[in-house]
Amino acid sequence: MWLYEKKLQYPVKVSNRDLRMAKFLLTQYGGPDGELSAAVKYLNQRYTMPTNRAKGTLTDIGTEELAHWEIIATMIYKLMKGATPEELRRAGLGSHYAMHGDALFPADANGVPWTAAYIQAHGDPVADLQDNMAGEQKARATYEHLIDLTDDPDLRDTLRFLREREVVHFQRFGELLDHVQGYMNSKKYF
Amino acid sequence: MHHEQTKVLRELQELEFAALELNLYLDTHPEDQDALKTFNEVVTRLAKARINYEEKHGPLLNFGFCAPRQVGWQWIEEPWPWEI
Ligand SMILES: [Fe+2]
Numbered sequence: 438m439w440l441y442e443k444k445l446q447y448p449v450k451v452s453n454r455d456l457r458m459a460k461f462l463l464t465q466y467g468g469p470d471g472e473l474s475a476a477v478k479y480l481n482q483r484y485t486m487p488t489n490r491a492k493g494t495l496t497d498i499g500t501e502e503l504a505h506w507e508i509i510a511t512m513i514y515k516l517m518k519g520a521t522p523e524e525l526r527r528a529g530l531g532s533h534y535a536m537h538g539d540a541l542f543p544a545d546a547n548g549v550p551w552t553a554a555y556i557q558a559h560g561d562p563v564a565d566l567q568d569n570m571a572g573e574q575k576a577r578a579t580y581e582h583l584i585d586l587t588d589d590p591d592l593r594d595t596l597r598f599l600r601e602r603e604v605v606h607f608q609r610f611g612e613l614l615d616h617v618q619g620y621m622n623s624k625k626y627f
Numbered sequence: 628m629h630h631e632q633t634k635v636l637r638e639l640q641e642l643e644f645a646a647l648e649l650n651l652y653l654d655t656h657p658e659d660q661d662a663l664k665t666f667n668e669v670v671t672r673l674a675k676a677r678i679n680y681e682e683k684h685g686p687l688l689n690f691g692f693c694a695p696r697q698v699g700w701q702w703i704e705e706p707w708p709w710e711i
Contacts, residue, residue, distance in 0.1 A: 440688050440689060440690055440692055441688070441689050442688055443685075443687050443688070443689075443702075443707070443708060444636060444639065444640065444687060444708050445640070445708045445709075446640065446643070446647075447640060447644075448636075448637065448640065448711075449709075490654060490655055490657070493654045494651065494654040494655060497647075497650060497651055497654055498651065501647065501651075507708065507709075510709065511709040514709050515709070605648070606651075609651050609652075609654065609655050612655040612656075613655055616655065
């Protein structure tokens with residue numbers, strides 16, 4: 438069961454409409470290393486994790502990723518709000534407008550729709566946790582690229598928050614990996 | 628959005644963030660009694676902040692996770708989070 442909380446995890450302010458930046462941000466909305474991929478991956482992996490720490494951590498980080506997905510959606514929504522079709526077209530979002538109008542859609546920055554092929558579940562906790570750690574680093578790198586692409590101070594502030602969360606998630610997954618490996622070794626030899 | 632609402636919302640976001648961060652930490656360090664103590668302190672402050680916010684601005688959670696509604700069905704009232 439999930440509940441919806443009617444607030445963002447972190448405030449989103451944007452200074453100006455910026456359609457190009459909205460297009461770039463789509464990579465974190467529906468791209469391979471984006472927030473949707475992370476949420477679906479973790480919430481799907483948790484069922485077959487061997488320890489309670491792993492089940493709990495994947496449940497909680499997966500849930501937090503959904504909150505980040507909402508933050509990214511809010512940024513894109515605000516950056517695109519009120520744009521005319523001609524403005525969208527000039528920013529490279531003409532094909533987005535043709536297919537989706539003003540709506541959001543989980544696609545990457547090039548318009549390629551989100552696919553479950555971006556994620557994996559091996560049923561092997563060591564392989565899955567290593568994959569998750571790599572995913573957090575890829576998301577961190579993407580946020581650094583996005584920060585480089587804007588000089589809007591409010592937008593940069595929220596992107597820095599999201600970047601920092603990837604660092605924390607990486608840390609938690611690393612601790613979990615050690616713990617799960619210890620658990621599996623103890624099962625093997627004793 | 629009203630300045631007062633922005634301010635209490637920000638306080639709520641800070642407290643919820645502290646609770647979330649401690650929660651994740653405790654997931655991988657369940658034996659850490661100091662962290663548990665801090666978590667409990669945050670939870671107490673957070674509960675008060677939530678009641679205070681919901682009294683003025685309506686429910687934060689859907690599906691009945693709020694105080695009984697005396698003033699009508701505020702859940703669907705604006706602003707929605709992406710409109711703030
Ligand atoms: Fe993450």
